Amino acid sequence: MASTTDPKEKFYRHFRDSVEVLQDQIGQLNHLSSIGGERQEATDHILAGISKLQNEVADAAEFTPAYDRRQYSDAIKGLQDKLNETLAKVAPKSRFQFRRTGTDHVDMGAPENDPRLNPGSLSRRPHSPKSAPGAARSIAEEAQDTVGDLPSKGKDYNEELAKSDPSSIRKPSFSAAQSIGISDQTGLHIILPSSASRATAAGWLRDLKDCVIDLSIPTAQGAPFPGLILKNIDRCLIVAGRVNGPIHINDVSNSTLVVIARQVRIHDCKNVNIYLHCASHPIIEDCSGMRFAPLPSCYLTEADKSTENQWDQVDDFKWLKTTQSPNWTTLSEAQRLDDEVWTKIVPGQPGVSVEEILTKVGIPPK
Structure with missing residues (x-):
């Protein structure tokens, strides 16, 4: 063999x-x-x-x-x-x-x-x-638009998110879409509500900086993404929700991610903490400073507990030697964030800024 x-x-x-x-x-x-x-x-x-x-x-x-x-x-x-x-x-x-x-x-x-x-x-x-x-x-x-549930003009959720809002937390409904796409945003705290659960046919996050984004709520009730793409992200906390298939993580830096997926492919990333539940070996390529930890318990379901988590069985396809790759390591228990951060800080509190949340999860200041 x-x-x-x-x-x-x-x-x-x-x-x-x-x-x-x-x-x-x-x-x-x-x-x-x-x-x-x-x-x-x-x-x-x-x-x-x-x-x-x-x-x-x-x-x-x-x-x-x-x-x-x-x-x-x-x-x-x-x-x-x-x-x-x-x-x-x-x-x-x-x-x-x-x-x-x-x-x-x-x-x-x-x-x-x-x-x-x-x-x-x-x-x-x-x-x-x-x-x-x-x-x-x-x-x-x-081509003609084949997504019949979308209104004829479509709703530009990203334009809506970019508008000034008295609330510190944005909760776009995505009720008029079949997919979730958030892009070109800076300094926002975005939490998807349960109304977005019908929009998880596909998903992607791209071109984001200094943001806190939580996709977990709409995917927690039996509506996971079949696949998810994260691209060109810097200094962000991303709670990616549940992905039944693959998640592609490209060009992400100085960030913290929470991921539940069947397959994880990571390319061209640096200085990223990943709290992970993955049914297969995570794969990295052209990466450095990657740090892995198991999924926080507050995001685990009974189904997750019965599935093997291969969060620390990382394959580096640019390191074919038998020795440990220098491009990734695991976070010790002392280095991992405790549940109080995930349950009280990450969801947001009155008067707490995005920058304060990023600091609490270990993302260095600008």
């Missing part, structure tokens, strides 16, 4: 998990609206993920045999076909398609197919919206 520290075995598990995550993201596209570019942003994220996976197969060529690379190539081809089929259904007028050479199989480990040596290789690189006229960028312009 191969050791879990064997690079070939680690890459196999990484590839398998990546494919599952991308399949889940493709499956969510038909739940997203073209209004406001929601579907386009998700499509761009998937395109980038497939391209990245292709490059990773090439990077792993030195320790993966040709047979394995053929299986990886077939799996990536399946992802491309699934994305094409899904986009054709949600945006039938779109001209976007992955284009391939005439061969059914391309060895992505071969030098002639490696984009680092041959940047123009079409067999390795899908046509992106930036390089192909009439590609995925046209989806937002041409």
Whole structure:
């Protein structure tokens, strides 16, 4: 049996998990609206993920045999076909398609197919919206909105959040949406109420700074996210709620996260505390200063208690040595926040500012 520290075995598990995550993201596209570019942003994220996976197969060529690379190539081809089929259904007028050479199989480990040596290789690189006229960028312009429950004009919750408000805590209802997207906010304390439970078909948080955001209430009563994306976040406390599938955490720094998910993928993050309940090994890549702790007891359900929590079984895919990765560690019990912080400080109190909450959870001052 191969050791879990064997690079070939680690890459196999990484590839398998990546494919599952991308399949889940493709499956969510038909739940997203073209209004406001929601579907386009998700499509761009998937395109980038497939391209990245292709490059990773090439990077792993030195320790993966040709047979394995053929299986990886077939799996990536399946992802491309699934994305094409899904986009054709949600945006039938779109001209976007992955284009391939005439061969059914391309060895992505071969030098002639490696984009680092041959940047123009079409067999390795899908046509992106930036390089192909009439590609995925046209989806937002041409497709009809398929989210029937949204009002015709849609409600701009982010514009509403940005308006001045006498209350120190914002509680956007999201009652007129099927997905939750919070972006481009600074210095806000946002708590989603139970009315947002019908909007958890998909979710993402991006471009946030100095914020406290709690998504736990709408996902606690049997309405978890199928997947969640956190991107470009700095100096924030994020209580991410429950995620039945994968959570992608990208470009997060100087923050504290509370996460319950089936899969956790973390990229390009630094100086982050993560309180975690995860049913599989968390995966980090291109990260530093990551500190892990088990989920605070106040967020645990009876179902969670009966499920193994692999919060400290972290795989660093940029550290293939048998020694401990220097990019992550665990928080000792003395370093972890106690339940009183989670139950009394984090929900907010009259006169308590966002900056005070961030300080209480250990986020350094500006």
